[in-house]
Structure formats: structure tokens, C-alpha cells
Amino acid sequence: MDQGLSLNTLPLKELRNLIRNNQFTGSTTGCAAGYLQANLVILPAEWATDFLLFCQKNPVACPLIDVTQPGEKYLQSIGRDIDLSTDVPEYHVFYDGEFETAVSDLSTLWREDLVTFVLGCSFSFEEALIQSGLSIRNIDEGKNVSMYDTSIPCQSSGKFSGNYVVSMRPFTSIDAIRAIQITTRFPKAHGAPVHFGDPSLIGINDISTPNYGDAVEIKPNEVPVFWGCGVTPQNVIRQSRPPFCITHAPGKMLITDRLSSEFAVL
Amino acid sequence: MDQGLSLNTLPLKELRNLIRNNQFTGSTTGCAAGYLQANLVILPAEWATDFLLFCQKNPVACPLIDVTQPGEKYLQSIGRDIDLSTDVPEYHVFYDGEFETAVSDLSTLWREDLVTFVLGCSFSFEEALIQSGLSIRNIDEGKNVSMYDTSIPCQSSGKFSGNYVVSMRPFTSIDAIRAIQITTRFPKAHGAPVHFGDPSLIGINDISTPNYGDAVEIKPNEVPVFWGCGVTPQNVIRQSRPPFCITHAPGKMLITDRLSSEFAVL
Incomplete structure (x- = not known):
């Protein structure tokens, strides 16, 4: 298939x-x-x-x-x-x-x-981004979205604790501003980004090596934009050991x- | 006085x-x-x-x-x-x-x-930023906002043509995301930013030397965020020569x- x-x-x-x-x-990014x-x-x-x-x-x-x-x-x-x-x-x-x-x-x-x-899931706002004229790099490249472990801590609950996992999509700054506006409308799909720019500020040491999904090109005039990601629980589960x-x-x-x-x- | x-x-x-x-x-930034x-x-x-x-x-x-x-x-x-x-x-x-x-x-x-x-004027959204817990660097430093000529062209009308002037406020990325959300609500105060990050991409060669207003500190983990500015007409008038x-x-x-x-x- x-x-x-x-x-x-x-x-x-x-x-x-x-x-x-x-x-x-396979990955459902860009599907349905x-x-x-x-x-x-x-x-x-x-x-x-x-x-x-x-x-x-x-x-x-x-x-x-x-x-x-x-x-x-x-x-x-x-x-x-x-x-x-x-x-x-x-x-x-x-x-x-x-x-x-x-x-x-x-x-x-x-x-x-x-x-x-x-x-x-952030895939749910990708259609809205595309309809607004933005390009999603991983969809254009036919890849899964790039996802990274971070140093951003979650609030703990009982045995559950750990750090955020984020998804990343690169944009020019003007497109990132538009993406922030659009994704703000989708709080049930992680909402607005949690970070953009320097990956090391959120504990990502090598942007070219995602912890999950695929690497995508980041062009010279683009910044990586990071959204909360539903892989976070998998990170938390590794630590919390149900x-x-x-x-x-x-x-x-x-x-x-x-x-x-x-x-x-x- | x-x-x-x-x-x-x-x-x-x-x-x-x-x-x-x-x-x-004087400057009315932070006033009234x-x-x-x-x-x-x-x-x-x-x-x-x-x-x-x-x-x-x-x-x-x-x-x-x-x-x-x-x-x-x-x-x-x-x-x-x-x-x-x-x-x-x-x-x-x-x-x-x-x-x-x-x-x-x-x-x-x-x-x-x-x-x-x-x-x-963008001063009109500064109160909303402050009420959301953000700090405006030039207000904290008791200075006028930093403003810059850019390479972003305006749409021409009759004799009037020229490039954008922008105001700049530095923020961490998470605060910049919040600032984008808040200022989007104020289209009559220039609305969302037009750029963030690398100043050279919009024709600003020296961020430490504003064309108007005062220079402010940009901390290592901050990015400059640029909004449309009502000094733009003054730039246009210099070119259009009424x-x-x-x-x-x-x-x-x-x-x-x-x-x-x-x-x-x-």
C-alpha cells in the first residue's frame, strides 16, 4: 500500500x-x-x-x-x-x-x-493554516511532522510528571505571526505556539535530529515555531511507569x- | 517641567x-x-x-x-x-x-x-500588553519607543509612496506570542506585528541605532518584534514632497x- x-x-x-x-x-499528517x-x-x-x-x-x-x-x-x-x-x-x-x-x-x-x-492534535489546525495561504513544510516534503523532547516542565499530577514534547513547523516571521493568530483559535489542538526561534532555549540541542517524526528543511530566512504536542504523554509515561x-x-x-x-x- | x-x-x-x-x-509612551x-x-x-x-x-x-x-x-x-x-x-x-x-x-x-x-498608534495597545503581565522595555527604561525605517514598501496612492516605519519592542518568544495575540485585537493601533527576529530581513542594518526614538536593551534570550508605525507617513512625505x-x-x-x-x- x-x-x-x-x-x-x-x-x-x-x-x-x-x-x-x-x-x-503511516502518518496522518495532511490526511482527511x-x-x-x-x-x-x-x-x-x-x-x-x-x-x-x-x-x-x-x-x-x-x-x-x-x-x-x-x-x-x-x-x-x-x-x-x-x-x-x-x-x-x-x-x-x-x-x-x-x-x-x-x-x-x-x-x-x-x-x-x-x-x-x-x-x-496540532494536525487539526494545519488545514486552517493551509487555507490561509501558509505552507506546512513536512506536508510539502511528504514527511511526518518533526517532534522534540524539551526542557519545558509539565505540571505534575499524582504519579504523572515530565517535560513537554513539541511539534515544529518552520515559517518566515510574517507567516509565523499569521500562524500564531490562526492556531490561537484552536485551543483543543494545542492552540498557539509555546516557543519560536532558538531551540536551545527549550532544551533542543540539535534541531536537525527530531526525537520523533522526520527532520524537515528550515530555510535561512525562517524560524522554527514550536507547538505543544500530544506525544507529551508518552514522555510522561516513560517517567511515570504505569x-x-x-x-x-x-x-x-x-x-x-x-x-x-x-x-x-x- | x-x-x-x-x-x-x-x-x-x-x-x-x-x-x-x-x-x-515629551514622549507620551506610557501616559494616560x-x-x-x-x-x-x-x-x-x-x-x-x-x-x-x-x-x-x-x-x-x-x-x-x-x-x-x-x-x-x-x-x-x-x-x-x-x-x-x-x-x-x-x-x-x-x-x-x-x-x-x-x-x-x-x-x-x-x-x-x-x-x-x-x-x-501602537502606544494604544501597550496598556493591554502590560495588563496581560508583559513588560514594555522602553517604558521600563523611561524612554521613547525605538522606531526604524525599513525596506517594506507601502502601496502607493497618487503622489504618496514610500516604505514602512516600524516600532520595536523586545520580548522573549513566549511573551512575543502573547503580544501577537493581544495586538491582533487592536487593528486601529497597527494590529499584529509585521516582523520579528532578524532586523536585516526588513532593511534594518543596525538595531542599536533607531531612526526615531531611543535605543533600548535587547536581552540575549529576546527577539525584537516590529509593529507598523504612524511615523510611516513622515517617511512618505519626505519622498512625496507636498x-x-x-x-x-x-x-x-x-x-x-x-x-x-x-x-x-x-
């Missing part, structure tokens, strides 16, 4: 069927334009309350869209047809905070005590039936 | 009386918190239509608040008590586009064919009876 940019024009239902049948396991994309964090119920509070305390890193009851794989709020255990291109499985394996569905791993957190946890793979998101514009403010 | 920061706490009516009586001729400050451009009527269109074509550099009829010194829209010929701390007088002299009132220069353009023109002196503004917040959008 070609996992390149041709998928970006597939209707949502067809793309979801490919994902559900494990025929597409206009639809809200989401990060997933799946935890045993006994860890869920602390994580719910963690999201509340860190709304830029973890903009919470909705949460399931234990064992439920469905959330009416994001789409009637969505199965949270199959409709993400790739899942990451962690035991005791250590990454164990990547899987394309959760059929053999599902448990009745699992609570699924659906968190907003006995079992499942997340989406970075850049490979749940695509919902809701429009991003439904979540825009102003 | 002390023209330092103690004036910032003077009530508007008292400050206006000092200005009217030529007892205060909350009140809309304005740039002035005063032109003979036969040049007014072209300049009106110039403002229309360049709303970021020249956000037009209101315009008088020829010979009128008053504009109800900005305050019943305001005399446009006396209530600016210092005026600049140009003949054939050349700066001739600075005066503190226009009593001996007034003509019945003069049309006054009142343009918004036979007679009066403006405010850079940084020495008309303070109106209207609140800046009345002009905020959103």
Missing part, C-alpha cells in the same frame, strides 16, 4: 477502512482535510483519575477532547462508527513505562479496565468524524 | 493642559493609561484625497481613526475638548517634504485649507478621550 501523499485526498471513510484493516499504518485528528492515551482505570487531572493541569500539552468509561471502545462525541481499538494506524504499547511494541490494532491487548483519553499503557504512534493519529472548525473559538 | 515617568500617572485632563500650555513636550493615542498628519486639502486613499491601501501602517473637514481643528469622534492645533506635545513642520522645524503649537501656522488625519505638511513628532502623540478598548475587536 502506497503510504505517500496520495492518501491525503482519500475520503475519510475510505481512509478509516484502510486503517481499520491494517492497510495503512478538515477533520479533527486526535492523540490517544489508554490507561488502566486505577491510573485514570491522576491522568485526567494531569490533562486538566496541562491543557496546552494535553487538550482533552473526551474520555471513555472503563472498557469502552466507542465515544459518540467524536463519531458513531469509530472503534478506538482499531482505527489508529499504529499503536505503541508500554509496560512499566518502557516501550514494548508497535501494533496496528488492539484486539489481542484489550482489557475491560482500560480507559481511553482522546486528546487534540504498569500498562497504550498510545497512538507519534504522527499516526485517530481521525474523528468531527470537523476541526467545530472546535475553533472566535 | 520633569518629563519623566511621573507623568504617566497624571490624569488625562491635567496632562492635556500641560501639553496645551506647552509645559510638556487606557486612552487611545494617535498620530497626526495635516495636509492641504488638495493633497488630502490621495492621502485618504493611501491610508485605505495601507491600514497596518496608517490605521485611520478620523479625518477633519478643511480648516477644522476639532473632531467630535475623538473628544469634545481636543484642539488638534495645540494638544500634541510637539509638531513637526515640513515644506516640500523637508523637515523645517519643531513647534509646540500651530497657532501661527494654521491655514483654512488644512485637513487633519488622525491615525491610530508643499506643506505638519505631523506629530515621533513618539509625541495626541491623546484622545476615547478608550483604546473601545477600538478593540473580539
Whole structure:
């Protein structure tokens, strides 16, 4: 299966069927334009309350869209047809905070005590940026977005603590100003950037080597602009060591039936 | 008369009386918190239509608040008590586009064919920045804001053409992001910045030597952020050479009876 940019024009239902049948396991950046994309964090119920509070305390890193009851794989709020255990291109499985394996569905791993957190994703504002005439470098280059561990601390909640992960898109300053205005309208997709310019100020020592996703070109007259990223919980989980946890793979998101514009403010 | 920061706490009516009586001729940055400050451009009527269109074509550099009829010194829209010929701390007088002299009132220069353009000023959003917890470096240092000629071209109108002048305030990137959000709400005060970061990209070769106003410290983790500036018309007038023109002196503004917040959008 070609996992390149041709998928970006597939209707949502067809793309979801490919994902559900494990025929597409790639990045969803630029896919299903206009639809809200989401990060997933799946935890045993006994860890869920602390994580719910963690999201509340860190709304830029973890903009919470909705949460399931234990064992439920469905959330009416994001789409009637969505199965949270199959409709993400790739899942990451962690035991005791250590990454164990990547899987394309959760059929053999599902448990009745699992609570699924659906968190907003910056892919959801990319369409609005493009519609405003801006170019998203990683989409233009057919790559996953660049993501980096940082030194920006999250607010702790119970056992959960750690630093922000950020996504990066390069822009000229005038385009960055426009991107700040536009993304401010999408608080459920991480909202405005958390930093631009010198990466070392937020603990990124080598901008050419992302911790997740792909490197992209930054042109001489551009600055890197950094947004909160839903990979942050994966960083936090490595530190907080819940006995079992499942997340989406970075850049490979749940695509919902809701429009991003439904979540825009102003 | 002390023209330092103690004036910032003077009530508007008292400050206006000092200005009217030529007892205060300094910068109005940080003065009369909350009140809309304005740039002035005063032109003979036969040049007014072209300049009106110039403002229309360049709303970021020249956000037009209101315009008088020829010979009128008053504009109800900005305050019943305001005399446009006396209530600016210092005026600049140009003949054939050349700066001739600075005066503190226009009593001996007034003509019945003069049309006054009142343009918004970035000082009007400084209070909103401060209320959001940001620091304005030039206010902290008791100085006029730094202003620079640039290579950013204005749209031409009739005889009027030239490049933007910008004001500059340094911020950390996270504060700059907040400043972009806040100033976006004030389109009549130049709105969002037009540039941040590398000054050479907009034709500023030496950031430590402003063309107007004072130099301020830029700390190592800060970037200069540049907004459109109402000194732009003065630059344009030098090129366009109207036979007679009066403006405010850079940084020495008309303070109106209207609140800046009345002009905020959103």
C-alpha cells in the first residue's frame, strides 16, 4: 500500500477502512482535510483519575477532547462508527513505562479496565493554516511532522510528571505571526505556539535530529515555531511507569468524524 | 517641567493642559493609561484625497481613526475638548517634504485649507500588553519607543509612496506570542506585528541605532518584534514632497478621550 501523499485526498471513510484493516499504518499528517485528528492515551482505570487531572493541569500539552468509561471502545462525541481499538494506524504499547511494541490494532491487548483519553492534535489546525495561504513544510516534503523532547516542565499530577514534547513547523516571521493568530483559535489542538526561534532555549540541542517524526528543511530566512504536542504523554509515561499503557504512534493519529472548525473559538 | 515617568500617572485632563500650555513636550509612551493615542498628519486639502486613499491601501501602517473637514481643528469622534492645533506635545513642520522645524503649537501656522488625519498608534495597545503581565522595555527604561525605517514598501496612492516605519519592542518568544495575540485585537493601533527576529530581513542594518526614538536593551534570550508605525507617513512625505505638511513628532502623540478598548475587536 502506497503510504505517500496520495492518501491525503482519500475520503475519510475510505481512509478509516484502510486503517481499520491494517492497510495503512503511516502518518496522518495532511490526511482527511478538515477533520479533527486526535492523540490517544489508554490507561488502566486505577491510573485514570491522576491522568485526567494531569490533562486538566496541562491543557496546552494535553487538550482533552473526551474520555471513555472503563472498557469502552466507542465515544459518540467524536463519531458513531469509530472503534478506538482499531482505527489508529499504529499503536505503541508500554509496560512499566518502557516501550514494548508497535501494533496496528488492539484486539489481542484489550482489557475491560482500560480507559481511553482522546486528546487534540496540532494536525487539526494545519488545514486552517493551509487555507490561509501558509505552507506546512513536512506536508510539502511528504514527511511526518518533526517532534522534540524539551526542557519545558509539565505540571505534575499524582504519579504523572515530565517535560513537554513539541511539534515544529518552520515559517518566515510574517507567516509565523499569521500562524500564531490562526492556531490561537484552536485551543483543543494545542492552540498557539509555546516557543519560536532558538531551540536551545527549550532544551533542543540539535534541531536537525527530531526525537520523533522526520527532520524537515528550515530555510535561512525562517524560524522554527514550536507547538505543544500530544506525544507529551508518552514522555510522561516513560517517567511515570504505569504498569500498562497504550498510545497512538507519534504522527499516526485517530481521525474523528468531527470537523476541526467545530472546535475553533472566535 | 520633569518629563519623566511621573507623568504617566497624571490624569488625562491635567496632562492635556500641560501639553496645551506647552509645559510638556515629551514622549507620551506610557501616559494616560487606557486612552487611545494617535498620530497626526495635516495636509492641504488638495493633497488630502490621495492621502485618504493611501491610508485605505495601507491600514497596518496608517490605521485611520478620523479625518477633519478643511480648516477644522476639532473632531467630535475623538473628544469634545481636543484642539488638534495645540494638544500634541510637539509638531513637526515640513515644506516640500523637508523637515523645517519643531513647534509646540500651530497657532501661527494654521491655514483654512488644512485637513487633519488622525491615525491610530501602537502606544494604544501597550496598556493591554502590560495588563496581560508583559513588560514594555522602553517604558521600563523611561524612554521613547525605538522606531526604524525599513525596506517594506507601502502601496502607493497618487503622489504618496514610500516604505514602512516600524516600532520595536523586545520580548522573549513566549511573551512575543502573547503580544501577537493581544495586538491582533487592536487593528486601529497597527494590529499584529509585521516582523520579528532578524532586523536585516526588513532593511534594518543596525538595531542599536533607531531612526526615531531611543535605543533600548535587547536581552540575549529576546527577539525584537516590529509593529507598523504612524511615523510611516513622515517617511512618505519626505519622498512625496507636498508643499506643506505638519505631523506629530515621533513618539509625541495626541491623546484622545476615547478608550483604546473601545477600538478593540473580539
